[in-house]
Amino acid sequence: MEFKNSELLRFTTAGSVDDGKSTLIGRLLYDSKSIYQDQYDAIKTASEKRGEENVNLALLTDGLKSEREQGITIDVAYRYFSTPKRKFIIADTPGHIQYTRNMVTGASTANVALVIVDARHGVVEQTKRHAIIASLLQIPHLVVCINKMDLVDYSQEVYNKVHDDFEAFAAKLDIKDVSFIPISALDGDNVVNRSTNMDWYEGSTLIYYLENVHISSDHNFIDVRFPVQTVIRPYNDDFHDYRGYAGRVAGGVLKKGDDIMLLPSGFTSKISKIQGPDGEQEEAFPPQSVTVLIEDDIDIGRGDMIVRPNNSATVTQDIDLMICWFSSDKQLQLRGKYSILHTSQEVRCIVKDIKYRLDINSLHRDMENKEIKMNEIARISIRTTKPLFVDPYRKNRITGSVIIIDEATNNTVAAGMIV
Template structure:
């Protein structure tokens, strides 16, 4: 099975994120002829003397008119070595929530910096958010090197400054690459214009960065999404529990515990669309068959008997507030969706709002506004089967939903359980 790498782009406005993605799609021959023809036509109509590859992802009319990225645009491409899903996230401060959405599932984040401007506030903010969201790999792309005459000193000053800043964060893996997205330097292939750069091209790094060990293979967690009971008479006795492996490894014969019931049983088989498998690991979607007929429903969780998540109703979490209409305040009541379980929750307290410009100063707050990030306490009406986010991004993450409008109003990360 071919590897899949999810990565997000981040950076300030006009740093060239959309152009870089367009370049990656162009250089890997992932654009259809009509897509490319449309981009060339728009570029010509605007009077550009080059093909503006940013138009490949800036699909909204407002984005093209303003020259900015607003929505999170997902794009897909593949090379012989790996498949990729890109989340092109906005650079503007007011779209912090979109950036959080795009990076929350990413294995890697590209942080773009304009070589002429160096690190700016948004560069630091996005690096911090990637650290908060536990994105395992960061790549600093110093873009527009062609506009500084491919000066090695300019690149090294920016790379060293960013490395010093990243050292204050929890960044396990950092790589720096000088590029020109417009001209394609060091994007898909090494550039002759920068012989002093001894590292790989960006695409080579994306193809080879090691992500298998980023998965938590220790804590076995399988949130049940659906109970499968076929009506066919040929498989009348079949009962399976479908879902996606959040972490750990499951094999037929393993002893497992069903939560929250606390009952133990054994795995008799693991099925996929292509047939039975000898083991299941994240992020595989499988159906698990069990030896005993236990009452299991959506929202339950299968784990190891001696390694179970915490069962708790009181949640200490860091959240990003996403609702522009109504701020978050103590006493607010929302639906909370955690893995496959949905219940209700009430906000007990706001500990502080985080100043993501200074990173260190904690501001007292009575409410959280749009794009604010803060530490809160909430209580769920039913117990959640949770791990700390730093240990497990799946069982440690949740969203809050306004039940009246059905809008997602917050993304949360469980800090302590």
């Protein structure tokens, strides 16, 4: 029962090619005893076939054969593992610049980002780009894993240089919590087991950090946001007048007896009951999925939102977004019409203005070239066909994010963060 209730941590990994990202994930899975013996035997055989001396733990994550042959990871691969303390989901994303959109997808729900740096090369352009994306996506915790310490003789000077270089760069970004861990993914130093080769390092191992980093306050528990997904009407005699509003809490704490306001109508009422998977409960908070019942009979449907009377979301049709463009065959069209998904609402919108394109390596705002192609990040403003109930992304990652869909093909063409 204890395990069922253990906390779930989502983390994403980012690094340039060949800095040992797949090896690190393989090492985490292997040393935390999260792989089966037959999986280990299979990669041992594969390593021997390739003429490698040691078991190549990177093969655990590079699942697709074509990727293995090139030695690179292409798509976002999700891995699940657990320790007695926590459950984990790893979003393993590729590091190349042409896969920025994959990294944005993998990082969008993460609590922690692992940025992997090759100790021999230090902070490179890719490292900076990954830090910028982590800051854009407001990932609360960042861990810089300085890998391949075995190849620089476990030197404290090398570690200090990477540490100082990264800290100087990160000072320009909006990153709240940065930690540094010197590791060797190949030999397992400071991944799960403490390193005997780096007794100068007094911080925690990577697994200890992941098990103990405080993530419960990553959600916004102040501003109540409850987007209604569906209305539950059983239509039978036992529940003759039952009308419940089901959804997932996106912010704040809902309690029985609380005063609430409904958007877009502005009507107010009180919460009479909250029902969760295990029956009635006194309160609900992110990321719980519950059904809320209210005292008054008010017309509420999918897409409406429950908030506090004195703390509403912004109700608007004009929205400024930072977007990452996903589409490979079409670029963003000024005055183009798109569908937009926000919480449980789907509306249409028109692109009013493309303000600038962001150079993801230098943070330079390009006001001249406004052609937005795949993997590019831009600031735009849109007008929607009906009001949305929004917060800035930095305040709430759920009510502050949208996805943009091409109506002709039904493809997701961009992900956006409300400014």
